[in-house]
Amino acid sequence: MSDTGDRIDMHGDRRIDLAARAAWLYYEKSRTQDQIAAQLGVSRQIVQRLIALAQSEKLMRFQLIHPMSECIELAEKLTDRFGLQYCDVALNESGNVEDIPSVGLLAALYLENLLQQKAPVTIGIGNGKAMREVARRLQQMNRPQHKCVSLMGNLTRDGRASHYDVVTWLAERINAQCYPLPMPVVTNSIEERKVLQAQPGYKMLSALVDEASVLMMGIGYWGAEASLLMDGFITPAETRQAMERGGVGELLGSAIDSRGRLVDADYHPRLTSFSPTPSVSRPTIIVASGANRVQAVQAAFAGSLANGLITDENTARLILKDQHR
Known part of the structure; x- marks a missing residue:
């Protein structure tokens, strides 16, 4: 790598x-x-x-x-428990259960190591608070040969942009080629989604995602502060329905149940995001911190939706502890 x-x-x-x-x-x-x-x-x-x-x-x-010894051991336990391809655990600097700055820095260091190579690299990147922290923590570089492609849109149905424009920030930090997905996360209709995804630009982005060396994304949870709801991508009614249908986590906009399966949410046929496709040759890494994301992380691994994790020691302990239940 x-x-x-x-x-x-x-x-x-x-x-x-x-x-x-x-x-x-x-x-x-x-x-x-x-x-x-x-x-x-x-x-x-x-x-x-x-x-x-x-x-x-x-x-x-x-x-x-x-001091890293316990974090290293936690990473090994998580790797063994879930059959991960990559896992890293940050020291919890804040003392709180959630420590997004420490986790964001660790994920940024992972990307910096990957971006050192001269051969062109394509990185598929998600949106959200954790990924914004990754982009913010990344050292400035000059890597015009590399490509950064967004795994999900950044617009609401009425055209308002989210403040988590991660792929642009990331590309600017390393002077790389930038490929955003300029469309609503969820469209008003299935027909609108089909029209947007039929465009040549979407097909080109899809090809870039397929060739990406690594996919990196945050993970969401369902509730009153669900990120899709807070950012205006879905409605309160759609949020309630996803929860009622068994949603425990949200990955690139998709609502998943405790076994990592897509729930029967009405908004799913109108979702424009790319789906993560882990493989032996490509790390698909979740960057997550906080007790409210523990069940979502476990669900993603149960459904083989990801094969990598970057988290903090407090969250790692909760993931391992709750797994025994």
């Missing part, structure tokens, strides 16, 4: 955190350096340097003594 060669090009604290993770995987989990390189998305040479750094910084003494 990475073309960073034998450099470790990242912030100092992140460099130490990554060294702690590499050392833990090597000494505690008995992973090979090639396996660690694949899991962390770096070269084998960087893994060697990270392990050496962990030794020189005295992070290892029969057991990992770095």
